[in-house]
Amino acid sequence: MSDERHTVRQADGRLLDVLTTGPEDGFPLLFHNGTPCGLLGFASMTNEASSRGLRTVMYGRPGYGDSTPCPGRRVVDAAADVAAVLDALGAGPFVTVGWSGGGPHALACAARLPGRCLAAATMAGVAPYHAEGLDWLAGMGPENIEEFGAAVAGEPALAGYLAAAADGLAQISGEEVAAELGGLVEVADKAAITGEFADYLAASFRAALSGGVAGWRDDDIAFVSDWGFSLSEGFAVPVAVWQGDQDRMVPAAHGEWLARRIPGAHAHMLRGEGHVTLAAQLYGSILDDLLDLAGLPPDRPGNGSTSGLSAGAAVRTLRVAPGGGRRAGVPAARHGWACGWAKRTWPRPAAFRPGQHVAADHDGLAPGPGRLGPEVGPRLRVVGVPLGTPEGHPHRDADDGQDDQDGQRDVEPDERRHVFLR
Numbered sequence: 001m002s003d004e005r006h007t008v009r010q011a012d013g014r015l016l017d018v019l020t021t022g023p024e025d026g027f028p029l030l031f032h033n034g035t036p037c038g039l040l041g042f043a044s045m046t047n048e049a050s051s052r053g054l055r056t057v058m059y060g061r062p063g064y065g066d067s068t069p070c071p072g073r074r075v076v077d078a079a080a081d082v083a084a085v086l087d088a089l090g091a092g093p094f095v096t097v098g099w100s101g102g103g104p105h106a107l108a109c110a111a112r113l114p115g116r117c118l119a120a121a122t123m124a125g126v127a128p129y130h131a132e133g134l135d136w137l138a139g140m141g142p143e144n145i146e147e148f149g150a151a152v153a154g155e156p157a158l159a160g161y162l163a164a165a166a167d168g169l170a171q172i173s174g175e176e177v178a179a180e181l182g183g184l185v186e187v188a189d190k191a192a193i194t195g196e197f198a199d200y201l202a203a204s205f206r207a208a209l210s211g212g213v214a215g216w217r218d219d220d221i222a223f224v225s226d227w228g229f230s231l232s233e234g235f236a237v238p239v240a241v242w243q244g245d246q247d248r249m250v251p252a253a254h255g256e257w258l259a260r261r262i263p264g265a266h267a268h269m270l271r272g273e274g275h276v277t278l279a280a281q282l283y284g285s286i287l288d289d290l291l292d293l294a295g296l297p298p299d300r301p302g303n304g305s306t307s308g309l310s311a312g313a314a315v316r317t318l319r320v321a322p323g324g325g326r327r328a329g330v331p332a333a334r335h336g337w338a339c340g341w342a343k344r345t346w347p348r349p350a351a352f353r354p355g356q357h358v359a360a361d362h363d364g365l366a367p368g369p370g371r372l373g374p375e376v377g378p379r380l381r382v383v384g385v386p387l388g389t390p391e392g393h394p395h396r397d398a399d400d401g402q403d404d405q406d407g408q409r410d411v412e413p414d415e416r417r418h419v420f421l422r
Contacts, residue, residue: 014068026055028094032102036216038207063215076228078105079112114236119294139251141183174199189274234263238293244273
């Protein structure tokens with residue numbers, strides 16, 4: 001579970017600095033950090049990932065830390081770097097999250113690695129600079145307006161601005177972060193930038209600038225240039241957009257634009273949230289949603305945790321048997337009740353996909369509403385092992401003591417189960 005550092009050599013000879021955290025057999029979560037941020041993980045966030053069976057993989061974009069600078073890089077180039085990193089780690093499919101300046105790079109993975117990237121999420125991610133119908137700078141704090149004005153003016157102007165700005169961040173302490181960010185943070189973010197999270201942000205800024213401003217500079221130029229891929233064409237993988245309405249670094253209009261322009265985007269426009277609160281306070285919910293979009297089971301994707309189910313609970317196992325359906329190529333869902341129900345085999349509708357959440361009772365299978373939420377975790381087991389649903393869960397049928405009008409008795413509280421198909 002300890003952090004491990006790796007160095008990956010790209011085909012063009014560049015070196016990429018890589019950090020992995022979490023279970024070695026965990027499903028890869030590629031986390032793209034913001035701008036400027038160093039190669040550091042925040043324990044609270046990586047622990048949220050690890051508790052869900054995810055192995056957090058981060059890499060320093062070119063120019064940060066020990067990653068070789070690559071002047072002129074575009075946002076789309078992140079996809080090739082990510083593929084090289086995962087290849088070096090022996091990893092295959094993955095999910096990805098991008099926070100702030102990492103958001104566009106997560107979208108690049110969704111655009112260019114659709115057979116490998118199963119789902120992507122942006123947290124307060126910036127929109128393209130030339131986005132039609134978006135006033136890109138409107139609502140940003142004065143510091144960002146000045147910074148990106150310099151980026152648009154060209155590399156010399158930007159380099160001068162960043163050299164001065166770096167003086168306030170290169171040796172910053174946690175207690176100084178909120179004040180140093182100035183007009184980029186509102187009340188919600190200021191309240192979140194305290195304690196360990198403030199210390200993490202300070203350490204990340206220091207690490208990002210330990211070798212100069214090359215990574216920061218090239219990020220900014222990439223943001224205001226052509227990203228190298230189109231958002232309007234959509235993605236072959238599901239994409240979620242998370243955005244707070246109190247964000248002065250990346251205003252809410254950016255998230256709203258992304259949600260409108262990315263076909264099929266799953267939008268989460270949140271009242272009262274800022275830029276850093278998404279990472280500091282909502283990361284677990286964002287990961288839950290990401291796993292659901294990817295069709296991965298909860299707790300331990302691909303591994304099936306068996307922890308926490310009470311021995312006395314009525315339980316059921318469910319498996320999908322290839323070729324077992326009533327139609328060729330449509331597997332059947334097979335389950336049996338531990339409390340005495342006879343085993344049954346139901347056809348698995350073609351609309352169901354491996355890893356999809358389904359609700360099942362004595363009447364059959366139905367598409368489920370998504371992730372069950374953290375309150376269910378202690379009583380849930382993944383496909384192939386027993387599972388249960390706790391009292392009071394909103395998707396659990398209530399027993400009112402009376403039979404339904406159609407003559408069938410109520411589904412008892414412990415007789416509806418939520419499962420994930422293999």
